Amino acid sequence: FSSFSSSRLCLLLLLRNLLLFPRRRRTPASSSGVDLFSSVLFLTLSGSLLFPKTDDFEKHHDDEKHHDDEDHGHHHGTFDPHAWQSLRDAVGYVNNITTALAQNDPSKASTFYLNRAAYVSEIKALDEEIQSMVSTIPENRRVVITSHDALQYFGRDYGLTFLAPQGLSTESEASAKEVAGLIKQIREEGIKAVFVENIADSRLIEQIANETGANIGGKLYSDALSGSDGPASTYLKMLRHNGTTIVSALGD
Numbered sequence: 001f002s003s004f005s006s007s008r009l010c011l012l013l014l015l016r017n018l019l020l021f022p023r024r025r026r027t028p029a030s031s032s033g034v035d036l037f038s039s040v041l042f043l044t045l046s047g048s049l050l051f052p053k054t055d056d057f058e059k060h061h062d063d064e065k066h067h068d069d070e071d072h073g074h075h076h077g078t079f080d081p082h083a084w085q086s087l088r089d090a091v092g093y094v095n096n097i098t099t100a101l102a103q104n105d106p107s108k109a110s111t112f113y114l115n116r117a118a119y120v121s122e123i124k125a126l127d128e129e130i131q132s133m134v135s136t137i138p139e140n141r142r143v144v145i146t147s148h149d150a151l152q153y154f155g156r157d158y159g160l161t162f163l164a165p166q167g168l169s170t171e172s173e174a175s176a177k178e179v180a181g182l183i184k185q186i187r188e189e190g191i192k193a194v195f196v197e198n199i200a201d202s203r204l205i206e207q208i209a210n211e212t213g214a215n216i217g218g219k220l221y222s223d224a225l226s227g228s229d230g231p232a233s234t235y236l237k238m239l240r241h242n243g244t245t246i247v248s249a250l251g252d
Contacts, residue, residue, distance in 0.1 A: 086157055196216060
């Protein structure tokens with residue numbers, strides 16, 4: 001691991017300890033505590049510190065670049081960094097973490113893989129749960145308006161179309177033309193809800209809601225977890241919260 005920076009090595013060691021000593025069953029009094037393993041996994045994903053790009057990841061980025069080249073009025077850059085929004089991709093990331101840890105400490109490999117299996121089971125169960133929830137939304141209502149373009153991986157997995165006035169970065173600014181086009185689309189398609197994000201300024205979404213009569217469907221967590229007492233205090237809770245919030249607002 002000589003190629004890892006000191007910060008990456010520290011993160012790897014933390015993940016090692018969390019896989020060796022997984023979370024305990026919590027008592028009701030401690031149920032609000034943050035699940036450290038899933039939180040560190042989220043931070044690892046957001047920093048792209050440990051994981052090689054998969055074929056699907058590369059293809060998605062190539063498609064994104066091709067789209068940018070064709071649509072000169074709506075540039076999102078060359079790739080989408082929000083890979084943690086896909087539970088299905090997260091299974092591969094957990095596998096990569098486990099393999100790296102097992103290679104670094106073979107004497108603990110069986111423990112790493114045992115805890116990996118338990119966590120992957122949770123991920124897959126949640127994936128099925130969200131898929132089942134989203135299937136209850138009528139197909140003509142599966143358009144989600146958010147502050148910035150951070151949930152395309154989530155949309156890919158569950159058949160949702162995400163639209164946003166901002167690009168992939170919250171630092172980008174939406175043009176008046178893009179906002180007007182989005183307002184027109186919301187009116188024409190009868191989109192009934194728009195969503196704010198926990199890390200983005202909500203004023204533009206609120207303006208769009210006022211202009212179109214759409215409701216604010218709730219807050220989605222895109223690039224950061226909530227506090228320990230919030231609805232998205234762990235990686236899995238974040239994805240579940242986003243799914244239930246979207247379904248509650250867009251379903252019947």
